[in-house]
Amino acid sequence: MxxxxxxxxxxxFSTLIFICFFLIxxxxxxxxxxxxxxxxxxLQFVPSILEYISLKTVLSAGFAVVIVLTxxxxxxxxxxxCPLGIGQDxxxxxxxxxxxxxxxxxYKKPFTVLRYSLLGITLLVSxxxxxxxxxxxxxxxxxxxxxxxxxxxxxxxxxxxxxAILYRFDIYSLHHFPLTAYHLQVYAIPAAFFLLIGILSLTxxxxxxxxVCPVGTFLGFLSKFSLLRIRFDENKCTKCGRCAVGCKxxxxxxLNYHVxxxxxxxxxxxxEICPDNALSYGIVHIREKNTETDxxxxxxxxxxxxxxxGFPASLKSQDRNVPVPGKGSTVxxxxxxxxxxxxxxxxxxxxxxxxxxxxxxxxxxxxVLQPAWLEYGVAGMMQPVMNYHKGFCNYNCNRCTEVCxxxxxxxxxxxxxxxxxxxxxxxxxxxxxxxxxKTACGAxxxxxxxxxxxxxxxxxxxxxPETNTEICIGCGxxxxxxxxxxxxxxxxxxxxxxxxxxxxxxxEADIEIPTEFPF
Numbered sequence: 001m002x003x004x005x006x007x008x009x010x011x012x013f014s015t016l017i018f019i020c021f022f023l024i025x026x027x028x029x030x031x032x033x034x035x036x037x038x039x040x041x042x043l044q045f046v047p048s049i050l051e052y053i054s055l056k057t058v059l060s061a062g063f064a065v066v067i068v069l070t071x072x073x074x075x076x077x078x079x080x081x082c083p084l085g086i087g088q089d090x091x092x093x094x095x096x097x098x099x100x101x102x103x104x105x106x107y108k109k110p111f112t113v114l115r116y117s118l119l120g121i122t123l124l125v126s127x128x129x130x131x132x133x134x135x136x137x138x139x140x141x142x143x144x145x146x147x148x149x150x151x152x153x154x155x156x157x158x159x160x161x162x163x164a165i166l167y168r169f170d171i172y173s174l175h176h177f178p179l180t181a182y183h184l185q186v187y188a189i190p191a192a193f194f195l196l197i198g199i200l201s202l203t204x205x206x207x208x209x210x211x212v213c214p215v216g217t218f219l220g221f222l223s224k225f226s227l228l229r230i231r232f233d234e235n236k237c238t239k240c241g242r243c244a245v246g247c248k249x250x251x252x253x254x255l256n257y258h259v260x261x262x263x264x265x266x267x268x269x270x271x272e273i274c275p276d277n278a279l280s281y282g283i284v285h286i287r288e289k290n291t292e293t294d295x296x297x298x299x300x301x302x303x304x305x306x307x308x309x310g311f312p313a314s315l316k317s318q319d320r321n322v323p324v325p326g327k328g329s330t331v332x333x334x335x336x337x338x339x340x341x342x343x344x345x346x347x348x349x350x351x352x353x354x355x356x357x358x359x360x361x362x363x364x365x366x367x368v369l370q371p372a373w374l375e376y377g378v379a380g381m382m383q384p385v386m387n388y389h390k391g392f393c394n395y396n397c398n399r400c401t402e403v404c405x406x407x408x409x410x411x412x413x414x415x416x417x418x419x420x421x422x423x424x425x426x427x428x429x430x431x432x433x434x435x436x437x438k439t440a441c442g443a444x445x446x447x448x449x450x451x452x453x454x455x456x457x458x459x460x461x462x463x464x465p466e467t468n469t470e471i472c473i474g475c476g477x478x479x480x481x482x483x484x485x486x487x488x489x490x491x492x493x494x495x496x497x498x499x500x501x502x503x504x505x506x507x508e509a510d511i512e513i514p515t516e517f518p519f
Contacts, residue, residue: 006268006281010079014086021083024403025147025362026155028177034402041359043081045215046138047405050131050353054407070219074226078209078216078265084139085209085216085265087146088201092248095202105204108250110263111211119217132379135355136189137214140405142197144357145190145382148371152362153179178367180390186371189382205248210263220262229284230264230271232257237278243270323439329431329487338375339386339423339474339494342393343401343409346497347376353408356382360400360409366391368476369400386422388476388492393422395449395475418450421501423474423494425452425467431489434464444478444490450504453478453490465490470502 017040024037041047048062066077078085118137125133135141156179163174200207209216223229234257244252247270251263271279337347341360344350361369361384368391369384376383384400386393398417401409412420433439435458444465445453452472458464465478467490474492482488 007272010266010268014080014089017081018083018086018090021143022147022151025144025359026152027363028156028159029175030363030365030399034399037359037403038405041140041403041405043077044140044405045077045219046134046355047140047357050355050406050408054353054410060407066219067222070222071226073228074223074230074261074264074266075216075219076266077219078206079267082139082215084143084146084197085206087143088197088206088209089248089267091198091201092205105245105247105250107244107247107253110251110260115211115217115220118212119214122214130351130379131353131355132351132381134214135382136193137212138355138357139209139213139215141355141357142190142193144359144362145371146194148358148362149182149187149190150194156180180367182371183373185373186382205250206263206265207250209265210249210251223261223264226261227283228281229261230259230266230268230279230281231284232259233278233280236276238276240275242273242275243279246270246273323433323437323441323483325433325484326437329428329436329484329489331428331430332487333428333491334426335491335493337423337494337496338372339388339476339492340376340498341369341384341386341400341409342398342417342420342422342498343404343412344498345410347380347494348496350383350408351376351380353406354383355406355408356384357405358382358384359403359405360384363399363403364391365397365399366394368393368480386476386492386494388479389488390480392447392477392480393475395477418473419501419503421473421495421499423472423476423492424469425472425474425478425490426493427453427465427467427490428487429464429489431484431487432464433484433489434458434462438462441483443481443483447477447481449473449475449477450501452504471504473501 020040024032024040042060042062043066045063045066048060048066051060052063054060066081070077079089122133122137156177159174160176160179163176166172166174197208210220230252232254237254237257239254241254244250244254248267249260249263249265251260252258252270253260266281268281271281340347340350344354356371358371361371368386368388370387370390371382372380372385374381375385395418396414398412398414401412401417404410429435432441434441438459440462442455442463442465445451445455448454450471450473452468452470453465454468455463456466472492474495476492479488479491482490
């Protein structure tokens, strides 16, 4: 192959992949079909493994394709398919534009003990405690949180700004979207990783991939057995050192004609920059094996492998024809359990399979899905939780269950989702303005799609809510509609294990519930 083609193909292919992932997370109108999202996510390594563990089907074993690809081509996954890796290349390129010395990487010895220690600890913690540490370090999950918490809000702001300008000219091709805000604490982890990875990629290239990332370390080990790799032609090499200076993985020891394939991400920059055509990408020769093996490192790697085996505020009901309370409520909502999303089955199953990539959060049209802080405990931080003060679960929507890459949210057809009881409704009469202020309301009953909340006679002409928990599905529309603050007069207490609700007696639940709140 011509040296220019390899690098140009990598840039073109990775750019397309990055754009696709970017669009998935900033798709404001949810117009990308789920089948395309599923196809794109199927080759993400950690999500694919977790999906396979859950489903145990060949179609969910995308990680096997990545392993085979690595054994043939080396760590091409990190440069061609990993959105975080591609993003680091973009940052690295920007760093080179800002200061040329950022591009002068040079060969550096690998942090072998640190790399495999982190991989071993991650695997051990995942087996004993759960996947939270893996969730923190998984490159796809990190990228997803970047997009959800930082990139998508910027896109929303730009969209709303352009929409406001177009409205002045009676052009309505763009629509205004609410800007979603999350709990301040949940920004801490994405921001910390953004700063860490951003600074490292600006100044040190692929140091994060080759030191911290468990996927990079594992695939790096496999790449030692790859069929295709970067190789030296010692007869042509003049030891000018340009390849080492341009290698963002700092893995080329040109003095000894050696490329550390466990760190090489096959970006092909070295082939492009070599003036003597001494570097090429092809089938490795047996004689090129490195005979200077550190036996201690080999044992450490073997031990690691052994371990492996063993804003919706604009939709608030107060903006509609609903009474505004004259005073705040006083009785706190007695919630015994958080509400986990449909398709999870239970909080325990969600924590076991969810990698907190935030894709379900970003595609949720009503913003009811929020990143958890301590609702599920420390092990469930950043995983999706239903927050009915922020939004409600649309009765006719199952998009979160269709895009989940790990099967943590199992696909639910609408008929099944409409009978899945996420929690049970609770009514606090002492908070209701019908009692406290003698004012007619009924917002909760009007919002309920199954009529699990309905109005009964109270005093005089007033009517007050009453509930039927058997047909309640815990969608939270009643809680979101309630105008009382700070504590709602009606709320949903989560079911730690989802249950099946009884079907409503009438067909009122079959009406189409719009994304915009109905009043």
